[in-house]
Amino acid sequence: MKICITASGHGLDARVDERFGRAPFFVLVDPDTMQHETIANPAMDAGQGAGIAAAQSVAQKGVNAVLTGFVGPKAYAALQAAGIAIYDGLSAGMEVKTAVKNYSDGLLRRSTGAQARKGSAGRGRS
């Protein structure tokens, strides 16, 4: 099992970044062992299609679930196509390890659809 948490820094102590496509880092964690690695999101500054490209990176790493603040329409479609579960609604202040614990404790909710966030972050259009 491998889960991906969108983060503003490296490792389990990093803070969650609410964005998916334009998050600076992805912390990849095995929730059973807490083994983890951090990868940079190459799509962070993409001119277009950041959500799709971010989903591509995550899919290539064999991730089973993404934990984030919100996911745009194209990223949502891409993650769905790759069979990756989406848990959204995380807030930016949370530490990555807390997000993992909440996931393991079953406190996170599965996303019900693509989110648009007012005036910030991704430019995804459906």
Added chain:
Amino acid sequence: MTAEVFTARQLEALHDHPYATPVIAVTGGKGGVGKSTVAVNIAAALAARGHAVALVDADTEAPNNHILLSLPLKDHIDVQVAMPLVEPSLCTHCGDCIAACRRNALFLPPDQTPILMGECNGCKACINACPTGALLTRWMSVGATCRTESGNLTLFSGELLPGREESTIIVRALKDRLAAEADRFDIIVVDTAPGVHCTVIAALAGAGCAYAVTEPTRVGMHDLGLILDLCEMLAIPARIILNRSNLSGSQATIAPEAASKDVTVAASIPHDSILLQSYVKGLPVVGTNPDSPAARIFTDLAARIEREWLK
């Protein structure tokens, strides 16, 4: 202040075209100021003076020069862009197409074939990058160009399909179609879309001068400033045409705006019920009422264009 946005080489490439026929543009930033009315009347006046005129309606999202001329749109040619079509039996899931797409429009789910999810602009990089030929070319219509001849005037009109975003591609297709026979025209009049975006830049490309139509309102003055800046960036000499010039309001503001940009007001057209009637009828006022005040202004402008470009 804005002239250094493009290098001399970029401008040369932008304005390069394979014919010697002079090109004048009618533009204006703001919508609804009378760009098309000015363009069709200048074109009709030049045609009436015996010149072979190509009128290019480059407002591809709402082309209406044909309506103002009561001409049908003829000789439609489809404008198509290339989209990738996956042949699953040939795909090795290598991901080369994903890496090639600068717009991140393709997604490759694990152990599946690529899916087009994002905004494809038809560049074919993915198709060229595919080592096994698994990406085929699927042509998708995004609009059309039309060509209608009426005496000395030939109207080239481009129209984008609703919901598509390839308006610049339509403008380029329109100009390519014109270029094929440009040498037989004495002059080319291009009517641009409102705004200062890439479609307008593509329409202005190659113009020897641009007439920026505006009206004496605060909105008109604001948008005039934008289009004059764009013309300066593109190194296209601009002149102002002040439509509805007797509209009460901020008429006084045009002089400082013009002076600060070092452009002149080529014509002032007062509000005129005869001009409005011709607009409603869909016939240029220079033809329906050649002695009306507005028609005289357009004819005078056409005579000056003739002296400047056709001698």
